[in-house]
Amino acid sequence: MKNTETLFAEGVDYTSDFARRWVLVIDALHKRSNQALRNTEREHVLAASYKMVLDGRTFDKPVNYTLVKLNPPDGFVKKHTRAVMGISPRAGRRAGIAGTMDVSQATVLLELGYEVYWVIFTREPEPGQTIPDTFEAIKAFIELVSERHPHPSGPILVANCQAGWATFFTKLKHRELKFTLIPIASPLSYWAGNRWDVSMRPYAGLSGGALIPAFLSDLGNGEFDGALLAGNFETHSLTNTAFAKIMRALMKVDVERIKFLQMEKWWNWYARLNKEEILWVLMNLFIGNKPERGELEIDGEKIDMQDFDDLLVVFSSQGDDIAPPAQCLKWIPKVYDSLDTLKRLGRRIVYVIHPKAGHLAIFLSGNVARKHLGPMVAHIGQLESLAPGLYEAIPRNDGSLTIEARTFKDIQKLDDCSGKELEPMFETISAVSKFNLGLYETFVSPVAKSLTNKGIAGLVREMNPLRLSRYPFSSLNPFLFPLTFAVPLIEKPQFQLDQENFFLALERAVNETGIALLDLFTQTRAMAYEAIVEANYNNFLTRWFFRNPFIGH
Secondary structure (H helix, E strand, O other): OOOHHHHHHHHHHHHHHHHHHHHHHHHHHHHHHHHHHHOOOOOEOOOOOEEEEEEHHHOOOOOOEEEEEEOOOOOOOOOOOOEEEEEOOOOOEOEOHHHOOOOOHHHHHHHOOOEEEEEEEOOOOOOOOOHHHHHHHHHHHHHHHHHHOOOOOOOEEEEEOHHHHHHHHHHHHOOOOOOEEEEEOOOOOOOOOOOOOOOOOOHHHHOOOOHHHHHHHHHOOOEEEHHHHHHHHHHHOHHHHHHHHHHHHHHOHHHHHHHHHHHHHHHOOEOEEEHHHHHHHHHHHHOOOHHHHOOOEEOOEEOOHHHOOOOEEEEEEOOOOOOOHHHHHOHHHHHOOOHHHHHHOOOEEEEEEEOOOOOOHHHHOHHHHHHHHHHHHHOHHHHHOOOOEEEEEEEOOOOOEEEEEOOHHHHHOOOOOOOOOOHHHHHHHHHHHHHHHHHHHHHHHHHHHHOOOHHHHHHHHHOOHHHHOOHHHOOOOHHHOOHHHHHHHHOOOOOOOOOOOHHHHHHHHHHHHHHHHHHHHHHHHHHHHHHHHHHHHOOHHHHHHHOOHHHHO
16 A cells, blocks of 8 residues: 555656656647648558559549559568569558558568569549449459469469458459459458347448438539548447547557557548449448349359359458458358368368457558468468368468368358348348338439539538548647647656556556446447347338338339
8 A cells, every 4th residue: 555655756757747648649649630631642551662553544444543563672582473462442541551551461571572562542433433343453453463473373462351352253253363362351241240249230221221322422422432431430449449549549659659640641531432333332242242142243244252263361350340250251151052062163262360350450460461461471382282172271470370171160150140040131121222222313312413513522521520520630720839849848758657656557447447338338339239220120021011022123
């Protein structure tokens, strides 16, 4: 038990240290805001320099994708004739996230001795650009890299999140392509997942399907603002957004402040999608779940997921509640009726499951890149030599891979239901979305389009909370001007606070309590969302009405 005099002395030290750390956090928020408001000319956050190789805006069907080649660092030793192509996820924020940090996917791939290409994109989509058009761009990029670096198995493609399924469908559309695909945190089974868990699954039911995105796209003059997708992720990961991110910066300000600003370079900028693109994604994938149901058509041609005949190395994480392992893998037992069928067709699927990385960490973290992606790529020849079948690869601390044969039962264990008991509910949500969208496009969309233009669309985008929240901490706020003089004086700590300080221990307790309470709120909210959606859509009356052929027509 500390006496009053000791507590008073610790309180004085803590107050001084806390004030310094808090001013530095305010300065980080200030720099983030200025960075967000003025950093519009650079549409990616790749740390490495590069040379442009192929610009998708010059294609017959222009798209806003570009293929670049990363310049190798000093001392680079080329060890492979084969190349690696990384693909940035176009899911709301700017390109290049997996090459942002000092240690990243890009740097790890270069360290392995590969020549590395990257697919990035600009903020605005090209007029009339569609999702199938982007598949054609990815095809052109793969063909060019294959031509430059011939290899019997083609290049290695590291495709993050949205880019994973886009590359997968590109292969199904163009089966002549050859490459090894590593989709990272990329969902292909959109209705899978645990009931009552925190997930994105109930959102379509809560919002009536694709109705709201269609309306917001019309308000955006035909473009869907990526900040809306980013906002969904922010509210979904409430613990990190509202509390943990700032507390990390506060508690370890001298280290975390730099990481915070590096991350926010990507976090503060938003790409757009054409209305046709966002509706294609929602109606075909996340709401319709058409790929694993055998209903997806690309340019009028029906695709079959069984046709992916190259090595597929699926990387997901138990800590990812945006694209959990079940959503990345449950399509396999749905598409192949048995493991024998998968083997008979000559398919090789390997999966790697990280124990705890979140959705962003799985492709942002340098530690994940070095300890998981690195071994996967380093042993890609070993994986390609496997007999047809289903395998799990487990990275070890020494950089090796333990490869174990798996069955469909191992995949089924990834969530708590086969999916069949919830399929009628998701089918109903899809039918409701189609019904609502039909009504909207017929009666409301023409009016919404007539009331907006480019200027109004820009104003609507600027009113998004993710953009508005940056202004109070920017240099537009005159009250933050003293930071210019104060920060250089306090950047270096004058003393090290004793780690046994009572008030520092109290700060840690507040941090842990805040995280626990927000986690509890998030879990409770998820259960409430799931209950609301099941009550509204998983009942006989709703299913009968919206899946009635007459109503559907």
